[in-house]
Amino acid sequence: MSSVIKEHKDSGRIELQLLHKEGKKVWGDVHYKLYFDEQHQFTGGIGTVADITKQKLAKLELERSNQQVQMQAQKLAVAGQIAAGIAHEVRNPLTSVNGFLQLMKTQYPERTDYFDIIFSEIKRIDFVLSELLVLAKPQSVHFQEVQLHGLLEQVITLLKTNAVLSNIDLKQPFKKQDAGAILADANQMKQLFINLIKNAIEAMPEGGSIYISTEK
Incomplete structure (x- = not known):
């Protein structure tokens, strides 16, 4: 006073x-x-x-709880970013491994049961990665100049085996030297193209052609 x-x-x-x-x-x-x-x-x-001792103590306890929740949220945000990074880094080579195993399966028909187990486990890993991406916090975007056609060629090479096994021809009416640079996050753009082409392959069970082109 x-x-x-x-x-x-x-x-x-x-x-x-x-x-x-x-x-x-x-x-x-x-x-x-x-x-x-x-x-x-x-x-x-x-x-x-x-x-007002009870009310004051309850208020102080609530403030302490809120601080703990905020600290926990920050920890979860960091964990989410790490999980998202791991999921993206693992999923891309996993797609390549899956494609080459599909080719090997045709060369060893007597081991079909083994390959079926492997593919089942790969599918389970992919599901876990999807769950990690859902739970992860949004990542910060790192913009840089990305050679669009070069990035597309990497993705097409990565998915070509999957396309062949599905009787699909990936057509790319562009040349790498004609590529222009765009300002984007290279990893996110690569994942975007992988998802688009994989979805297109899965949507064509009877085979066909997928045309991949760019316009300025």
């Missing part, structure tokens, strides 16, 4: 930690009225005190 008196506040409300007659500390909600003489000297005051 000394600060209130020094500031010559004649009335108001303040929360204070007080010492109870039993020796324990309690929180009080104090409504006060102060009196000062003509020289602004404090002469006395009246007031009421309500015990």
Whole structure:
């Protein structure tokens, strides 16, 4: 209350930690009225005190809980970014491994049961990676100049085996030297093209041709 008196506040409300007659500390909600003489000297005051210890402790506990939740959220955000990075890095080579195993399966027909187990496990890994991407926090985007046609050729090479096994011809009526640069995140663009072409392959169970072209 000394600060209130020094500031010559004649009335108001303040929360204070007080010492109870039993020796324990309690929180009080104090409504006060102060009196000062003509020289602004404090002469006395009246007031009421309500015990708000339970409410105050509950509020402090809530604030501590919120801080813990925020810290946990930050940790989960970091974990999510790591998980997303791992998922992207693993999924691309996994697609390549799956394609070459499909070719090997045709060369070893007597081991079909083994290959079926391998493909089942690869599918399970891919599912786990998808779950990681769903749970992961959005990643920051790193923009840089990306040679579009060069990136597309990498993706086409990666998926060509899958396309051949599905009786699909990936046609690319462009040349690498004709490529222009775009401002983009290379990894995200690569994953985007992989997803688009894989979806196109899966949507053509009877085979056919997929034309991949670009326009300025």
